[in-house]
Amino acid sequence: MIDLTLITTSTHLEGYKVTKQLGLVRGITVRSRSILGNMAGGFMTLFGGKSSIYTELCENAREEAYQLMIQHGKEMGCNAIINMRYDANEVMDGVTEVLAYGTAVVVEKILL
Numbered sequence: 001m002i003d004l005t006l007i008t009t010s011t012h013l014e015g016y017k018v019t020k021q022l023g024l025v026r027g028i029t030v031r032s033r034s035i036l037g038n039m040a041g042g043f044m045t046l047f048g049g050k051s052s053i054y055t056e057l058c059e060n061a062r063e064e065a066y067q068l069m070i071q072h073g074k075e076m077g078c079n080a081i082i083n084m085r086y087d088a089n090e091v092m093d094g095v096t097e098v099l100a101y102g103t104a105v106v107v108e109k110i111l112l
Contacts, residue, residue, distance in 0.1 A: 006080035006107065007070070013080060013107055020106040022076045027068025031061045032095045058098075062086060065100035078104035 006013055065086070073081050084102035091097050 007084050007102070008080075008082055009084050011083050013082065015110055016080070016107040017110050018082070018105045019108050022078050022104040022106065024101060025069050025073040025076060025078070025081060025104040026099060026101040027065040027070070027072060028097060028099050029061055029064040029068065030091060030095060030097045031057065061088075061096065061098040062100070065098045069100040069102065073102075073104045076104045078106055080105050080107045 006016070012018070069081065069084075081102040082105055084100065087099045087101070089097045089099075
């Protein structure tokens, strides 16, 4: 089992040297809101402020995409992912795709 714990939004990892670039890794999830969730979320927007229902939905979708990206990276044999990003697109009304992606690499710790 490969220990994949190094993930960064930067293009490099301080203290590590990239020895191999394996390519793009991604995790994609598609989520839709339930009718009850839409009703509750719509009710909350009437009063303004933070919408905890939509915040939780977005956070769960991002976490699922992130974990799928890590799984993809492990399958490719990387021990780090650099330049990690999120993206989201509305597939249709009420259905959103969330994508986590980055570059799978093999790194070695730089010895001083």
